[in-house]
Amino acid sequence: MILSYFLVTIILLLFGFQAWSYVNSGDSASTINHKVREGNSCAINKSVSIKDPETKIQYTLAFCKDSCENGLPHTSDANTIMIPESYSKQYLVTTIQHEKIHLLQRRYPELWEIWYTNLWSYRLAEEPPAEMPLALLRRRRFNPDIEYKPFAVWKDRWWSITCYMTDTPRSLTDAKTHWWDAKTGVSGLEPPPGWLEFFGAVAQDEHPHEMSAQMIANKSGNKNRILELTELYTAHFVQKTA
Numbered sequence: 656m657i658l659s660y661f662l663v664t665i666i667l668l669l670f671g672f673q674a675w676s677y678v679n680s681g682d683s684a685s686t687i688n689h690k691v692r693e694g695n696s697c698a699i700n701k702s703v704s705i706k707d708p709e710t711k712i713q714y715t716l717a718f719c720k721d722s723c724e725n726g727l728p729h730t731s732d733a734n735t736i737m738i739p740e741s742y743s744k745q746y747l748v749t750t751i752q753h754e755k756i757h758l759l760q761r762r763y764p765e766l767w768e769i770w771y772t773n774l775w776s777y778r779l780a781e782e783p784p785a786e787m788p789l790a791l792l793r794r795r796r797f798n799p800d801i802e803y804k805p806f807a808v809w810k811d812r813w814w815s816i817t818c819y820m821t822d823t824p825r826s827l828t829d830a831k832t833h834w835w836d837a838k839t840g841v842s843g844l845e846p847p848p849g850w851l852e853f854f855g856a857v858a859q860d861e862h863p864h865e866m867s868a869q870m871i872a873n874k875s876g877n878k879n880r881i882l883e884l885t886e887l888y889t890a891h892f893v894q895k896t897a
Contacts (some may be wrong), residue, residue, distance in 0.1 A: 683793035697723035753872035779804035
């Protein structure tokens with residue numbers, strides 16, 4: 656009986672330590688993400704209400720200060736696309752299309768997760784696995800477009816996480832996608848075996864939300880994956896004209 660109590664105590668202590676470690680790693684990540692955004696302003700100078708001719712959804716296009724999210728376009732909620740006021744007009748149409756996909760992901764998260772599971776063997780998660788190294792978690796870059804479930808795992812083994820390359824990054828772009836193998840405990844910058852052959856060179860590989868927006872709007876990645884996903888997107892969201 657004494658031995659049983661001892662084992663239970665050890666297990667509880669280990670669980671408590673893991674929980675404490677994750678909370679503190681989250682605090683570290685919050686600190687780094689706060690510092691890299693110091694001086695940034697997301698003040699909106701002009702906003703336009705738009706009804707998308709393709710999907711018929713209503714949304715707001717908000718032109719903000721160039722420093723907002725280091726000048727990277729993004730969605731701030733399910734209805735708003737944030738665009739830096741000096742953003743290049745050359746890329747504006749494609750960028751709005753990309754961010755519109757993120758709006759639909761925010762509005763219909765369950766549908767997109769079903770697609771990721773059935774088409775790609777990807778699963779999303781609100782929290783990382785307990786075994787994920789704190790060195791990765793403490794440098795995790797926050798991304799508003801994937802904030803609902805920021806963690807993703809491929810084939811229930813390889814977790815992708817975008818991390819700053821230093822503890823004092825100069826911008827949000829000072830980060831790269833890291834892959835952590837839950838089976839071996841090893842992490843690195845190279846995608847898992849078979850990943851590139853299946854998905855192709857997707858411009859943003861950190862998370863299925865970014866990958867799908869790249870495929871549909873930017874046509875980045877494996878042509879077969881683009882075709883499969885675009886067909887589903889068109890069937891579910893694109894309104895047919897009479």
